[in-house]
Amino acid sequence: MEIINKFQLTILSRSANEGFARSTVAAFASQLDPTLEEISDIKTAVSEAVTNCIVHGYQNEFGKIYISGEITSSGELRVKIRDKGCGIENIEKAMEPLFTTVGGERAGLGFAVMESFTDRIKVRSTVGKGTTVLLVKRIKPRFGSKNG
Amino acid sequence: MLTKTQVTGEVVTVYLKGELDHHTARRMREAIDAAVELNMPSLLVLDFSEVGFMDSSGIGLVMGRYRILSKTGAQLHIQGLSPAIYKIMRLAGMERLATLQSKA
Numbered sequence: 001m002e003i004i005n006k007f008q009l010t011i012l013s014r015s016a017n018e019g020f021a022r023s024t025v026a027a028f029a030s031q032l033d034p035t036l037e038e039i040s041d042i043k044t045a046v047s048e049a050v051t052n053c054i055v056h057g058y059q060n061e062f063g064k065i066y067i068s069g070e071i072t073s074s075g076e077l078r079v080k081i082r083d084k085g086c087g088i089e090n091i092e093k094a095m096e097p098l099f100t101t102v103g104g105e106r107a108g109l110g111f112a113v114m115e116s117f118t119d120r121i122k123v124r125s126t127v128g129k130g131t132t133v134l135l136v137k138r139i140k141p142r143f144g145s146k147n148g
Numbered sequence: 149m150l151t152k153t154q155v156t157g158e159v160v161t162v163y164l165k166g167e168l169d170h171h172t173a174r175r176m177r178e179a180i181d182a183a184v185e186l187n188m189p190s191l192l193v194l195d196f197s198e199v200g201f202m203d204s205s206g207i208g209l210v211m212g213r214y215r216i217l218s219k220t221g222a223q224l225h226i227q228g229l230s231p232a233i234y235k236i237m238r239l240a241g242m243e244r245l246a247t248l249q250s251k252a
């Protein structure tokens with residue numbers, strides 16, 4: 001499978017960048033001619049991953065969030081979202097629906113949303129080093145589309 | 149302004165506007181809670197007609213408001229949902245806490 005396009009973006013972990021990050025990834029994905037639903041799925045999944053870097057990874061400090069994206073010849077979008085924050089102790093547990101370490105106003109549904117709105121998600125994390133989330137979304141070819 | 153509030157008898161309707169994420173949720177939450185505290189409604193209506201995006205921060209916001217309302221037995225109705233926001237509300241099981249209504 002061939003990678004036909006790439007981007008890289010580094011942002012500071014400020015909450016004002018959540019909208020910027022998801023809109024940028026959606027703009028990159030638009031070259032695959034996604035449906036409105038696919039675009040909104042991508043935006044939502046990216047928003048979850050980026051928010052997690054800000055809320056959990058860096059907590060009360062500011063750090064860098066590294067976002068990169070690739071498009072493959074088979075019409076797949078792959079987005080990697082990485083922080084150098086606190087890391088996750090137990091990934092399996094963290095990914096359980098309703099599990100949260102913050103409580104209060106967090107639902108503990110971020111990973112469940114990422115799983116449900118993409119085709120594949122992979123999480124790698126080391127305590128004290130940081131977390132990487134890979135989101136893969138297949139954009140279905142549409143009639144009349146370049147990727148069809 | 150991210151919100152507009154309308155009071156009719158025992159019904160408080162809060163119209164939300166913009167994108168609902170971790171960045172904007174706090175201000176929306178404060179506006180809703182202020183309106184609820186002031187008017188003590190028996191029904192809170194959250195209108196999402198002008199909300200273009202929502203992630204799980206919005207689910208947290210709905211769950212938190214439900215918790216406050218259930219202390220006084222007040223009901224929650226959520227209306228004006230776009231297909232995308234309806235999808236995430238259903239994924240989170242919000243139909244168990246509130247009545248959900250799609251955009252006309």
Ligand SMILES: Nc1ncnc2c1ncn2[C@@H]1O[C@H](COP(=O)(O)OP(=O)(O)OP(=O)(O)O)[C@@H](O)[C@H]1O
Binds near residue numbers: 055
């Ligand atoms: N980038 C990260 N760095 C450190 N911990 C993380 C990171 N992402 C997720 N976690 C941990 O995994 C838990 C579950 O994440 P998830 O996104 O599912 O829920 P949440 O963020 O707590 O709540 P919600 O996303 O519904 O607002 C978090 O509470 C946190 O403990």
Ligand SMILES: [Mg+2]
Binds near residue numbers: 109111
């Ligand atoms: Mg989260």
